[in-house]
Amino acid sequence: MDKSTLNTYFHSLFPIQKEVVEKITETFSNFVLVKNTTLLDKDTISTKTYFLEKGYMRSYLLDEDNNEVTTNIYSGPCFVNDFLSFFKKQPTKEIYQTLTDCEIWETSLENVQTNFHNIAEFREFSRLLFVINYYKLNDRVIEMASQKAETRYLNLLKQQPFTFQHVPLKIIASYLGITDSTLSRIRKEISKL
Amino acid sequence: MDKSTLNTYFHSLFPIQKEVVEKITETFSNFVLVKNTTLLDKDTISTKTYFLEKGYMRSYLLDEDNNEVTTNIYSGPCFVNDFLSFFKKQPTKEIYQTLTDCEIWETSLENVQTNFHNIAEFREFSRLLFVINYYKLNDRVIEMASQKAETRYLNLLKQQPFTFQHVPLKIIASYLGITDSTLSRIRKEISKL
DNA sequence: ATAAGCACTTGATAAATGTCAAGAAATTAT
């Protein structure tokens, strides 16, 4: 039950007192999931917020042609949440799955609510987490709208180089919005240079 | 200074007492902007949160080839915010511009902070606004990654039909991540059916 | 250790979308 990574994450995002962080993380409990396990399934309601301490995960869904669309790739340490399901108590549209063995912390919505309304620093932290996630997504939309596949690939390679050592290329391809054949060809082209 | 639309917006998103909403909107003041005016310029820090009561706006940026990339189209009534700039006090990367004459309300970060930390219902409202905006963006990424241009166009037409009566097609095209030529051809194809 | 199942690559071809340039149509300014 070593919460040092979890606690450090709070400090890294927002200046906040050690005692306050310990109060916030008091209710978090941890568990381990092996590779290829579903953490949160489609059409269920997320009652927990998750912190991925170590390992890789993804969220994905199936489009109308039954192709997998990877919506996010998570590399710990980071929070993993289906915000809509968790806060609005709606069924998820996406599946959250481990891509490697993972170490995860969780706490309930009730605990989040208590902290959100009673600890000013947690409120600020929560909002900041939203802002950061929102802008990552925004940057991705801009990329998708304006950059070609090769550029998106090179950006991802620069931003998350370690992901490529743990996540299959076909999943990375679907995250980039291209087929695995196209990604394979892009990589071939680049390796020629 | 009729705040009824603004106040109603709060109620529509989240059950909240009339008196509490009036307290929250107390500090909002209004103004009018004519078509094609910049509300928030690139590289400036957003010190206000905006509520677009009436009219159309967009946010956009220029990519490396100096093409406009429209990141969002806003149709009042709705909040218009550069969250990153407003909450993290960072320079915006995008330009926020009116597309028609607009009626806008604004209040300062200080007022938002006071309400965020003192009014539980406002905290819930704020978070909900984030959640909703986050998922709109998430849906857009999924669309961009998995649907072709024609489908994205038809979805937008269904979801925001009135936008097409007030926003030039070239802006809609850049929002869809395609060129205006391609949008023109898509519309021609569809009109044939 | 072997078989089965995935992940990845590659070729041939097709579909989707972009580029550039010109002209038509609509809007805005004088």
Next chain:
DNA sequence: ATAATTTCTTGACATTTATCAAGTGCTTAT
């Protein structure tokens, strides 16, 4: 009302990406 500007359309052609199918190699389960 006219001119100027911007938006929209269209054609010819180029580029990007998808599709389908086959084959290779790697991983996993028995």
